[in-house]
Amino acid sequence: MKTDPLHAQVIAVLQAIAPEVEGEDLVPDEPLRRQVDLDSMDWLNFLIGLHRAFQVDIPESDYARLVTLDDVADYLRKKTGQGPTRSE
């Protein structure tokens, strides 16, 4: 399976909210919230984390498109042009 370089960065943001998450345990094309126990506050904080790390705005109307790790990576790629701005 090819690894998406964006995944690691997205997982790092997720781990700030759910420290118990192990990146290698996540299935990239399965819904994140089925794999990680995230309530709506956690999810919002996850999106805020992405917003800060990737400098993208994520309108609420786009929330429904962000389901799996692959979805999130694709979305960020589209939003940022080519790839992520390497934060810090």
Add this chain to the structure above:
Amino acid sequence: MIDFTLPALGADMTEGKLLEWKVKPGDTVRRGQVVALVDTSKAAVDVEIWQDGTVAQLLVRPGETVPVGTPMARLLAPGELPAVRRRVSPAARQRAATLGIALESIAGSGPEGAVTLEDVERAAAAAAPAATAASVPVVTGAGKVTDMRAVIGAAMSRSKREIPHYYLGESVPMRRAQEWLEAFNAGRPLPERLLMAVLPIKAVALALRKFPELNGFYRNGAFEAGKGIHVGVAIALRQGGLVAPALHDAADKPLAVIMQELSDLVQRARSASLRSSELADATVTVTNLGDQGVESVFGVIYPPQVALVGLGRVSLRPWAEEGGVRAVPVMQATLSADHRVSDGHRGALFLNEVRERLQHPETL
């Protein structure tokens, strides 16, 4: 002289272990200031002091476990002077300084009430019960979870044993609330957006103004109405267990402030850095299990509170309205309440009030 006693940080707490003093004799303290870090079986809690004053003497040492109500420190009230200028023998003064005891708190037995070395030693012995725990044992993560399970079990057993619960449920149409929330969030950057969860919290708080018998405590055989509307919000902890810290004066706060405070409470609950007032003050509890995908929750009241509101998932349901049927987002709101204080009639009116409030989200 005022005794500062170990407060009960929740109905289920019987004792606490002092981890650390944040003040020392001679310090001026203000109401609400954090003075100590105390380990309950649930979390390490910043304990606030409830009066202004000056710390005269610390009575409990870090590492000691003491029952709720134990005097932990003595304070001089504002304006209260250390009686008169005390006569103190130089040896006594030096010893008191070494031991960290305020001379004002020591009764003198020497000539003209002078404090002697012996008086200091006696006061020190009284203040420091046998245990001289120098180091604070570290509680492992797993031990903490087991302790918390036991504490929750004790509180919930007490609730089921003592509180004659009654339960009511109501379907609340959420279309207006959803539309309002979408419009509100549309123009705002992520960090300023609201979660749906804050709307029902505010609606419950506002409704409680009209139903004071659901907001407060049942203690010593009688109901005490809450002095404010402090909504305890049940927060699941990642390692298991839950806490329900208070969102103070929720009825008086704009939604944006409630959102900010809720976010802050969740974060601090999970990093175990709640304040004592947050753990002890809640006058009612709201539990929201909609995120976990259930339609309704009938909760167990957290004693000595007298009511708990349960919120389920907002989901599309067929809804008969104005002679037709349409798909409408609906949320189940439930009430568990204490029959010693209220009855189903008032409970039903309360739930109706919550439902009506949510039909006018712009007024929340």
